[in-house]
Amino acid sequence: xxxxxxxEWINAIYQILAFGVLLLLLxxxxxxxxxxxxEKREQHVADQISSAEKNREESEKFLAxxxxxxxxxxxxxxxxxxxxxxxxDQQAEDVLENAxxxxxxxxxxxxxxxxxxxxxxxxxxxxxxxxxxxxxxxxVIEKELDEKEQEKLIxxxxxxxxxDL
Numbered sequence: 001x002x003x004x005x006x007x008e009w010i011n012a013i014y015q016i017l018a019f020g021v022l023l024l025l026l027x028x029x030x031x032x033x034x035x036x037x038x039e040k041r042e043q044h045v046a047d048q049i050s051s052a053e054k055n056r057e058e059s060e061k062f063l064a065x066x067x068x069x070x071x072x073x074x075x076x077x078x079x080x081x082x083x084x085x086x087x088x089d090q091q092a093e094d095v096l097e098n099a100x101x102x103x104x105x106x107x108x109x110x111x112x113x114x115x116x117x118x119x120x121x122x123x124x125x126x127x128x129x130x131x132x133x134x135x136x137x138x139x140v141i142e143k144e145l146d147e148k149e150q151e152k153l154i155x156x157x158x159x160x161x162x163x164d165l
Contacts, residue, residue, distance in 0.1 A: 132157065
């Protein structure tokens, strides 16, 4: 087996010292920079995670704002459509009212024109009747006739007047 007395203590101490120096050199030149690099990498990953979380929150906020803007745009579009409908209905009512007024005005003008022409026709008829009466009276005065002659005279006069018209 293994006996402690057989160990060469100088070699063991030398090996322990060499191992310690190697550890110190590794710590200074290998483990130190590796640990610094690992810490930097850990910090970089943490920064990226926080940046990603911040970007996610900002994008959610932006998405909420966009949804709100879309909702407002829809509401505005709905109001514009409603206002357009109201305006077109109002314009249609105005056009109908104007057409009714114009039709009523034209009707009144036509009635006034009819009444004027009726009055003119009556006036012309009265003139003709008075002319006929004067004509008949003058012919009656010229001749004192019996009934047959008088009837004949009236018929002849009416025939003459009919031809004049």
